[in-house]
Amino acid sequence: MPKCSFEGIRVGGVVTCVPQRERCIDEEVELFGGNEKQIARLKKTIGLDRRRVVDDSTTAADLCEAAARRLLPACDLESSDIDAVICVTQTPDYPQPCNAAVLHGKLGLPKNCAALDVNLGCSGYVYGLWLAFMMISSGGCKRVLLLAGDTISRLVNKRDRSVASLFGDGGSATMIEQSDGAGTSWMSMDTDGTGFDRLIVPAGGARHPHSAETHLEAEDDAGNLRSKENLFMDGAEVFNFSISEEPKAVSDLLDFAGIEIDDVDHFVFHQANRYILSNIAKRLEIDPAKVPMRTVERFGNQSSASIPSALCSELGDLLSLDAGRQVLLSGFGVGLSWATALLPISSLRVCEVIDYKA
Amino acid sequence: MELEQFIRDFEAAIEDLPVGSLTAESHFRKLEQWDSLAVLTVIAMANSEYGFALKARDLKRFDTVEALFAFIESSQNP
Numbered sequence: 001m002p003k004c005s006f007e008g009i010r011v012g013g014v015v016t017c018v019p020q021r022e023r024c025i026d027e028e029v030e031l032f033g034g035n036e037k038q039i040a041r042l043k044k045t046i047g048l049d050r051r052r053v054v055d056d057s058t059t060a061a062d063l064c065e066a067a068a069r070r071l072l073p074a075c076d077l078e079s080s081d082i083d084a085v086i087c088v089t090q091t092p093d094y095p096q097p098c099n100a101a102v103l104h105g106k107l108g109l110p111k112n113c114a115a116l117d118v119n120l121g122c123s124g125y126v127y128g129l130w131l132a133f134m135m136i137s138s139g140g141c142k143r144v145l146l147l148a149g150d151t152i153s154r155l156v157n158k159r160d161r162s163v164a165s166l167f168g169d170g171g172s173a174t175m176i177e178q179s180d181g182a183g184t185s186w187m188s189m190d191t192d193g194t195g196f197d198r199l200i201v202p203a204g205g206a207r208h209p210h211s212a213e214t215h216l217e218a219e220d221d222a223g224n225l226r227s228k229e230n231l232f233m234d235g236a237e238v239f240n241f242s243i244s245e246e247p248k249a250v251s252d253l254l255d256f257a258g259i260e261i262d263d264v265d266h267f268v269f270h271q272a273n274r275y276i277l278s279n280i281a282k283r284l285e286i287d288p289a290k291v292p293m294r295t296v297e298r299f300g301n302q303s304s305a306s307i308p309s310a311l312c313s314e315l316g317d318l319l320s321l322d323a324g325r326q327v328l329l330s331g332f333g334v335g336l337s338w339a340t341a342l343l344p345i346s347s348l349r350v351c352e353v354i355d356y357k358a
Numbered sequence: 359m360e361l362e363q364f365i366r367d368f369e370a371a372i373e374d375l376p377v378g379s380l381t382a383e384s385h386f387r388k389l390e391q392w393d394s395l396a397v398l399t400v401i402a403m404a405n406s407e408y409g410f411a412l413k414a415r416d417l418k419r420f421d422t423v424e425a426l427f428a429f430i431e432s433s434q435n436p
Contacts, residue, residue, distance in 0.1 A: 037391075235394060240411055240413070282406065
């Protein structure tokens with residue numbers, strides 16, 4: 001779609017909630033057939049290490065709810081102040097209704113409040129920001145609550161080395177609000193639907209409903225096990241897509257905004273893994289110090305929650321200062337879908353990671 | 359594009375692979391270090407050093423470093 005810009009809208013605060021249970025690739029020697037050298041290479045090059053994963057009774061909605069319950073009082077807001085709630089997730093509590101409606105009820109939001117879900121993953125946080133900014137810019141809303149979270153760990157087969165040690169879980173809550181004097185924000189969204197099957201959970205929807213057959217695990221060429229109900233990722237293709245499209249999307253948005261790459265203070269990419277991020281940074285010739293990339297080694301790839309998680313875990317203090325910073329956010333993944341935003345951010349009233357307590 | 363340089367780039371792309379351990383005739387998929395990570399790092403090398411979008415399936419079609427080199431070269435200069 002055409003690129004767009006907004007005036008007078010700001011991000012007011014961000015909270016990310018992660019499960020307390022931690023897993024580490026060092027505990028998974030058996031999964032890698034006892035090949036400790038391979039684990040060492042994955043840790044060093046890809047940055048895989050620890051990750052936070054939910055138990056079977058915790059959902060993305062639970063994590064997002066906890067994040068929202070911390071965000072609202074930290075922003076001095078009541079439930080009744082919220083005009084719309086957007087929930088970005090690919091792991092909703094129910095096929096229907098949407099998570100946004102469920103959370104609207106739990107959080108006690110007012111009836112004159114819009115609520116909808118967005119079915120996107122790694123690009124979804126930026127898409128959610130775009131929707132929230134449009135809702136405010138059209139005049140209908142003053143404050144929009146953006147909830148973005150996933151529990152992808154529950155979709156991966158524990159005996160699939162291509163994904164098992166990669167994904168963590170997380171839920172986030174972000175306040176977007178009307179604010180006179182907030183500077184200009186720039187955004188762009190892109191899609192390549194011909195790659196829809198490169199990152200996919202094939203069964204469980206209307207095309208291939210759950211059945212005894214979709215539940216069966218099969219071994220692929222590389223000896224990884226998965227069923228049609230598990231997440232499949234073509235890692236090499238997704239990697240190729242990321243390193244070819246992401247640098248271009250960033251350059252194009254900066255051109256559109258008329259902002260030099262050196263004037264951007266932080267480049268916060270979807271925390272896919274450190275290797276992808278360092279390759280994107282290299283192609284853009286940006287200082288790696290401006291690119292947070294340590295979130296995946298602490299929390300895992302958190303899908304739609306990974307950008308807020310990186311904001312909270314790596315930039316929380318800086319973004320709470322009154323001095324404004326130009327922050328570029330860019331998500332890429334399942335769809336295939338990618339989206340980029342350039343926002344001035346300052347004086348966040350909260351920007352932190354909290355642990356989930358049931 | 360030079361074969362010798364490609365061999366050195368290929369070696370450098372693979373973690374834990376000592377310099378000088380590859381020749382044009384080496385069967386790269388038989389290397390102890392060849393795994394899904396090596397597939398990514400070789401794809402990244404082809405992209406950054408040669409501007410070539412190598413596919414994972416291309417890496418399964420060729421046995422030797424030289425054959426892969428010939429494929430990239432012929433694709434770039436058809």
